[in-house]
Amino acid sequence: MRHDMGPERCVARDAEQQQALGAVLTKGGTAIVGPLGVGKTALLCAVASRLDAARFDVVWTVATRASRQVPFGAFHGLLGGARERLDEGLAYGALRTELARRSGPRTPVLVVDDVHHLDDRCAALALGLAAEGRARLLVAARSEPAAAVSDAVVALWKDGYVQRLDVAPLGLAGTARLLHVLVDGEVARGTVDLLHRWTGGNPLLLTQLVRHARASGRLAAERGLWWWRGPRTVPPGLAEVFDHELDGLTSAEQDALAAIALGEPLALAAVEAVACDAVEALEERGLVRTADGGGQILVRLGRPLLAAAVHRRLPRLRRRRVAAALLAADDCPAPDPVVRARWQLEADGPVDAALLIRAAEATRGHDPELSCRFARRALRESSAAAVVLARALVESGDGAQARHVLERARVDAPTEAARLRAEVALAGHVCWVERDPAGAAADLTALGARTTSPAARSAVDGVRALVLLGGGRTSAAVEVAEQVLRTTVRGPGVAPARLALSVGHALSGRTRDAVALAEQTAADGNTPCEVGELARIAGCFARVWGGGAGPESGPASGGGTDPDLDQVWGGGAGAALGAPPGSHPASAFLDGLRLWALGDHQEAVVRLREAVLRHSGGTRLLRTEASCRLVGCLAEAGRPDDAERALAAGPPDAVGFVPGHERWARAAVAAARGEVTAATAGLTAAADIARREGCWAVAAEYLTCAAWLAPAGPPAGLVDQLARAAGHIDAPRLLAGAQAALALARGSGTELLEHAVRLDGLGMRAPAWRLAEKAVAALRAHGHRHGDAVILVNRLRDHQGAVAPALRPDALTARELEIASLAASGLADRAISSRLDVSVRTVESHLARVYRKLGVRSRRDLPSALRA
Structure with a gap:
């Protein structure tokens, strides 16, 4: 038996194992068919190991390209040294005799790995064994072999001698399970998505990539979560596999493959402009695939990670020549800006600085190294690239160099407008990177005072509104933003002012206004890419509290992001310019916030832990919010020790959009420890901070949490504060939670039940369950209403996966x-x-x-x- 296949390669293949095993036990055997690396050999090993040794004798052989050149080469171990003198008839008799000798009273099971490599004579022997029923066959075959397969091999499953089992690559959930086994730990959801996209769910590629990445440090654990860092690489073992497939290509085929690797998916016309009549031969070899798209034929590489392998083999001069040819194909449909910007870098000729700047912005979040390349080259043509380069350097972890670039740009600015742009960016750097929003606001105030142009002053004030917002000064931020929008119709200050006002609306509870303004900002063609991304964050944040994500949307347990949020996010500039889905650092936070709002604490903790990691570097825009939400979620899940450790590992700092967030997180930990008085005091203090800044939605959330802590219902003073806050908000989820907490004070069982049903309808099943339990206690003597409440409690408890409490001794006579x-x-x-x-x-x-x-x-x- 082969021993080089680790058990992890069969992760998530339980159903296939059962099907293959059943075919061996009850039929003539099975043929496991699938693409290279999908785990066919591992399945052979797993199925063979489950056969009862008292009933079956397993005999292994492996067919190879080389064995086809040797007479009966694949059955060398079974036919012995006399195989050169045997014809087909004698060979069949010798094979049957040897199998009978080995197996004795047991049933022989002939396992043939890579059966597609059998030559015609060996294939005829295998078919004869299957036809006579002398042995069970367990074979594995490539679904897309490079060479023709013997018709006798195809006849094994075509004529029904064995059952064919087609094995597909792993789905996202299977990829997550395999990664968990490979690293023996929890893998960040974004890393699971990334590796699944790179490998197509191919277990061989995934296993090799992970092992190489762990050894090279690309995949490392931080705070108990495994995380991918840097661009994708091709492990040496996989490079050898790909090199074998790429050998023997003509020069034109190599050019065509290089062109596709430099810009897939690529229009067929563009590939043919580089290498005419080469795509068809590549498609026959399975190296490329074609599909219709947008009224044209698009060409992609046929294997996951093949692009990286082609890049690795691509000489610099060929890369330069092919990129130049692609740029010269003016009559072909233009690819997205990132791809065209890559071509300009590779061709090493004249560049479009504006295009490179757009590409640098688009790749900054998910590939800062490439973003730096784009920006550095653009900086040679335009001083406007300095700001983009600084942002890319921040994302790559070099904040000091980023500040140096901005200071140099301020000194060397060729115009007053360029100097102003550098100074505004430097203030933003002070706020988001150096975590000093108060200092940044002071710098912008001084800069605005020195600025004489109304348009320039508007640009400064637009950014100042965002900085004030990041310092927790919501009311001042809204005032500045409204002033900009009253006095300015267009210009660089409009988009950041709209963004600041959208966030202010969301925090104040005006979610409909917040979403509308965020969508207007993102859709405006004059909105900078970065501001458009932030507008989508604001819109998604408002939609979470506004009930935009339904109770059944998003992953139940398999991860991924919510479809409603994806719909908002999917039209973003980042996606349009080549950013992978979910690559923005805010995506994990938004999904964690949604899951927390729906009461799924377990999945919310996973996503929020990832969000904290993703905001541990770069601009760390939502670092405080991610850290506090993680602490609160752990506390509400009954894990106060874990919550305190999370708070110590990632304490909030001076940058925070949500006023009173740190007090709320610490109060949640106190509540989890049963310290009700301290928790209530902390929550009311946090609500006072939020209320002073006009953040009624935030205040309502804090006060709702406080209302739940009182054993006999919230006190009158707290009720009055909560009722006042609720009167300012239109967010359905926040409003429903606040009104349910107010119902606690009145204690009406019927009203409690109605609010529980409403919360359940909004997907807020955790608070609905708690409210329904209180309704049960209040409705004990109310007949069918009590029964309705108990039914709701049981259903919500089952949904939460909780164990039902034992009945009281007097529950039943x-x-x-x-x-x-x-x-x-x-x-x-x-x-x-x-x-x-x-x-x-x-x-x-x-x-x-x-x-x-x-x-x-x-x-x-x-x-x-x-x-x-």
Whole structure:
């Protein structure tokens, strides 16, 4: 048996193992068919290892290209040294005899790996064994072999001698499971998405890539979470596999492959402008694939990671010549700006500085090294690239060099406008990178005072509004933003002012206004790329509280981002310019916030931990918010020790958009420890901070949390504050939570139940469950309403995966428990009445009370209710 396949290669293949094993046990065997590296050999090993050694004798052989050149080469170990003198008939007899000798009374199982490499004579022997039923066959074959397959091999499954099992690459969930096994730890969701996209879910590529990345430091653990750093690479082992496939290409085919690797997907016309009539041969070899798109034929590489392998083999002069040819193909449809910018760098000729700046902005978040390359080259042509270069340097972790670039740009600025641009960017650097929003606001105020042009002053004030917002001074930020928008119709200050006002609206609870203004900002063609991305963050944030993500949207347990948020995010400039989906650092935070709002604390913790890591470098825009939300989520999940460790590892700093966030996080930890008085004081203090800044939505959230802490319901003063805050907000989720907390003070069971149903409808199942439990206690003597409340509690508890509490000793009387047990066992009412010598009416009345107490509808629900 082969021993070089680790067990991790069969992760997420349980169903395929069962199907293949069943075919071997009950039929003539199975043929596992799939592309290179999908895990066929690992499946062979797994299935063979599960065969009972007392019943089956497993015999292994491997077919190779080289064995095709040797007579009966694949069966060398079974035919011995006399194979050169054997013809097909004698060889078949010798093979059958050897298998019988080895297996004795057991059934022989012939395992042939890479069966597509069998020559015609060996294939005929295997087909003969299958046709006679002398042995079970367990074989693996490539679905897209490079060479023709013997018709005898195809006949194995075509004529039904063995069952064909097609194995596809892993899905996203399977990729996550395999990564978990490979690193023996939790992998960041963004890294799972990235590696799945790079490898196409191919287990061989994934395994080799992860092992190489761990050894080289590309994949490393930080704070218990594995994280990919830097661009993709091709491990030496995979490079050898790809090199074998790329050998023997003509010069034209190599040029065509280089062109596609430099810009896939590429229009067929563009490829043919570089190398005419080469694509067809590459497609026949499986190296490229074509598809219709936008009224033209698009060409892509046919293997995951093949682009990286082609880049690795591509000589500089060929790369330069092919890129120049692609740029010269003016009659071909232009690719996206990032690809065209790459061509300009590779061609080493004249460049379009504006194009390179756009490409640098688009790649800054997910590939800062490439962004720096674009920006450095553009800086040789335009001083405007200095700001973009500084941002790329920040994302790559070199904040000091970024500041030097901005200071140099301020000194060397050729015009007053260029100097102003550098000074504004430098103030932004002080705020977001050096974490000093107060200093940045002071610098911008002084700069605005020195500026005489109204348009220039508007540009300064637009950025100042954002800086004030980042320092937690929401009311001042809104005032400055409104002043800019009152006095300026167009210009560089409009977009940041709109963005600041959108965030201010979201924090104040005006979610509809916030979303509308954010969408207007993002859709404006004059909005800079970075501001457009931030506008989408503001819109998504408002949509979370506004109920834009339904209760069933997004991942239940497999991860990924919410479809509603994806819809907002998908039209972004980053996506349009080649940024991978979910690559923006805010995506993990927004998804974690959504999951937390829906009560899915386990998944929310995963995403928020990733968000904290993603905001540990670069501009760290939402670092404080991500850290505080993670702490609060851990605390609400009943993990105060973990929450305190998270707070110590990533304490909030001076930059924070949500006023009072740190106090809220610390109060959540106190509440998780049962320190109700301290928690309530912390939450009300945080609400006061938010209220002073006009952030009514934030204040309502804090006060709602405080209202839940009071065992006998919130006190009158807290109720008045919460009612006042609720009167300012239109966010459905926040408003529903606040109104439910106000209902706690009134204590009406019917009202509590109605609010629980409303929260459940909004997807807020955790607070709905808690409210429904209080409704149960308040409705004990209210007949069917009590039953409705119990049913809702049971359903929400099951959804949350919680264990039902034990029944109170007096929940059911002895007679009720006896009758309920008999009914649960399947006895009808008349049979129960006969056994207990009571009337049928008595049985029915007892069961009615049992149903009401247990919160079930019929006897079908009794077994699970009684077990609980």
